[in-house]
Amino acid sequence: MSALLGCGAVVLAGCGSMPVTGDVKAVDASQPGDSQVQVYAVAPREGAPPSEIVDGFLESMTSDDPAFATTRKYLSADARSTWRPSGSTTVLAQAPNRSGPLLHDEDNRATRDREATYTLTGEQVATVDAQSSYRPLAPTDYSQSLHLVLEQVAEGKKEWRIDVVPDGLVLGQSDFKRLYRSVNKYYYATGARNGRSTLVADPVYVRNRTDPVTRMDTVTQTVRTLLAGPTDWLRPVVDSRFPAGTVLRKGVTALAPDDQNVLKVPLSLKADAVDRSACRMMAAQVLFTLRDLTSARVERVQLEGVEKRLCALDADDAPQFSAERGSQGDDSQYFINDKGQVERILGATVATGATGTPEPVTGPLGAGIVPMGSVGVSRDEERAAAVSSSGQHLYVSSLEAEGELAEPLVTSTANKSADRLSPPSWDGRGDLWVADRDPAGPRLLRLAGGTGEPQEVGVPGLDGARIEELRMSADGVRIALLLTKDGRTTLNIGRVERRGSTVSPEISVEDLRQAAPQLADVSAISWSGRSRLVVVGKEEGGVQQVRYVQADGSSSASGALPGVNQVQSVAAADDEQLPLMAETVGDGIVKLSPGENWQTVLKKGKALVYPG
Template sequence: MLAVCGGLLATGCATMPDSGEVQVVRGAGAGDSQVRVYAVAPRENAVPDEIVDGFLEAMTSDDPGFATARKYLTRQAAESWKPEQSITVLATAPDREPADRNADPENQGRAYPISGRKVATVDARHAYQPNRPVEYAQAIHVVQEAAANGKDKEWRIDSLPPGLVLGEADFLRNYRSVNKYYFASGEDWLVADPVYIRQRQDPVTRMDPVTQTVKALLEGPTHWLRPAVDSPFPTGTGLKHGVTSLTTDDQSTLKVPLDVKADRFGGEVCRRLAAQLLVTLGDLPSVQVDQVELQDVENNVVCRLGKGQAAEFEAVRETGREETPYFLDEAGRMKALATSGKEAVRPAEVPGPLGKGTVPLGAVAVARGETRAAGVSKDGAALYVSSITTEQEPLPPVLKSAAAPSAASEDRLSQPSWDGRGDLWVADRAPGHRRLFVVPDGTGKRIEVRTPWLTEDTRVESLRVSADGVRIALLITRDGRTTLQIGRIERQDGTDEQVVSVVDLQAAAPRMESVSAVSWAGPSRLVVVGREAGGVQQIRYLQTDGSTSATLVLPGLNGVNAVAAPHKETEPVVAASGNDGIVRLMPGANWQPVVKSGTVPVYPG
């Protein structure tokens, strides 16, 4: 199919669906992932307005090397422009304002203000960084340059913003989120590291999505995650020179040629790298990889690894059983839900003190193995740990709040959370004594977590630790506003005990004015309940890097005060609503009531 530009657009790009009639439009609509934009070179004697508009359109295309976009630039600017160095994401396509003809009277150039609302940036390592929408103001400067014939002059851009500048719809049409995987420091399980790659061939590297993903993995973790993870392969390891396409054979085996000698990455190093690749490529819908074969610089096979072998390195391993959600009834007793069937089943009483209501509970968390649980008393004063598979006598609390006896429950212990290591996390919100604690194995000596950001004017409303134990989602109230922050968990062996820190907090939902509930929903995804400024409450999926899509908003539900999501997408999301009690959301369905009265639904974690 040929790209055709009619009289409606003298320069710029034709936006073309993969099928149907050719249409000339401005940019792409949200969710138009199948729309292709083809760059069109500037016409002869194009006026400055056309040059600027054409270049802004050409930046949204898949043109190899952005060769056509460079035709709008002066020869010097075309050589120095590096579209791969960064992406500035605006809420909508950049607005081009009329030129200020007096900005450059000496050179008779013209400066065109470019504006919009910046919502995110993507760096050279493909890491997405969101921000609260802020005003974006840059300029594109055009001058007259001698044409190729040496006689005439043509308007061309000699100064422009760095990298690419795209509206969010064009960004989501051209790029997709992919999880790279690295090993948690000193451990044998993998941690997701989300990045953005091109949906199709990358214009700069000419690599297809599979090859882009492998290259991104070999480049190493994003700057934020790097201090908490390990990469087993030697420094400088990369794809063999000239490789731009990787495809599987008829056995679904992906052969990956590397530019290093076999003696530098053999044995266990090769095996772990192959596991990283297999789990990473499992996130790409365009390819089915059942086995990875790594080759050295001379194309010799160094190792092979299959999906089944790679599964042992995942933070949450497949057990074959369904994940069970739990909740608290009106008496503060822990109950188990059976929610995966077509009809809701009566909740089951949980064995042990937490199910008996020996101490009425206000919050609960279930260990990943589903054999133990932790409960916070209804008054928030004490944290208990107990078996939920066998009967046992009540045990003394593993931790008590430092709050005064007269303190309100919200000024005491938060809801707890278990990480995949079996350690238990909880925040004490006592005024003057606000702390974050981790209890090794849920029974050991508590460790006060180093939290340089937890000042007296900062309050942890709730927390959820990822299964890999490397990241923690925090709802933090400061200056009357509750926001969602993702912190990095770092562990070091101290003289007497392990030193644990939560550092480098990153906003994960900056466009939301307030966030009221959060749950992990897989390796790098969260379910978030919150509202944007002036908007109504929403329940939506977010990546841990803060990126999102309009298609990831869940059906509306009023008065949600808690939400719990499974690790696997095949299980239902469960929520607590002040109006409807405990409700579930099966894949492809709408919310359904499960229990008329109940609070704090949770999945293991």
């Protein structure tokens, strides 16, 4: 067939086209993840048969076609005006297959037929909604129809055009990764304790380079989606300091820092009424949102209203607006030694990793009066919670003062150790969380401030699944759960909602979502930064793998990690540059520093964790 698309790129690679005869196979238009490849749309050629129109339309959707103007030329006049490419994006494992009645002996039949229907099929793995929010799916059969008619395009001249087409884009995974990138926009957690502000990452996908619909560059798209407010899933637990209805000033399509690395953001009239304090919090949202964009090294954000300059904020000052609880120094690493005592490796840093000499922690957990099986350390590193080696009791103790081991705060009455308490986890608010896996009465428990009577937390989406393990995010509004049901253990992310008063709070975990549906069995998890997790699991019939997954369930840019044998648990820090740690069978505790291979840290030891 004739070429449907021309390909031009900084690096030219993988210009694909769809077949029109013979067996139908999916062909991706680019190599996976190569964001430098640009695919240029080409209008339908005169006299093109229906299958070529369908193929040209599908390939044109993978292009950087401005306003999708060329893509619309494959549509009928009516469909051209109603098709909304920005409505949603369907992500398939591979580029879509198409089949239809005119697939064979088409030249003869096309002359006498006046309409045709083609079916697009594939394996759907995700959707991206109109808010640019990614939702992974367990691989699901996808099927949609495209209807074509002979439409008069000039006097005495008719051409095949698509007159029935679903809204949105349909892309294979490789094209999706080439065209879009994940960014975190930031909002403030509601119900902050003691007036403390905590910024929460809300991951979305924006277009690499220029968005065909809005004509905005990547930075402008990112600021635009920040101003639009949080995604529906996160909205119940976060707020924006931007006044409702605030948008970029009309006509703004490009934002870039000047030669002093100052980014000026012109806002609509809605922003003019904000006071200086709220304005600086708005600027902090912009700074945190843009810090991961390598194309925009921003040292200062200057917000500008219609009638006046509103405020400015330096990047160095932004962290004061997100005061998560944490220690002032480098995070230590904590583990259980072969005697059941809690030890620490002091001061993990990006440069040194975990190279210090282990030493017992201060207090009764380091003395080993009661052998422990797992430990969780508060983010300020002042206290630790530990579960006894039998899994029956949860203790909380100071890491700064000697003393007797206090009575357990939680006790499980399950008969088997595996059915008792999970490893504990602290959130950034200073609250302690643990699951009792007792089949006779499973519970998710929260201890406010790590003290007092445990409060049972409702999880309405469990649907008979059992909580095997949990990890709280630093922001305290998301919880990662390993849930077991019907012999499978899956990773789910839930939203932590807090209602009621401070004295009598009502806490629940809402709207559970699978975060790694491609993994048939997940065995270990840890948060790694504000919106990323490290996950240990297996695909159906596959071998164990360690990989990064974004909180929205999409694959992290860093993706799969170097292989390591028989991982039992993993630990990552809030600082993504600190080494990833893993407990293995045979090699003990190992670490993976950026750009290096796995190295053994301790031959003996288990349950290693960072604070949190």
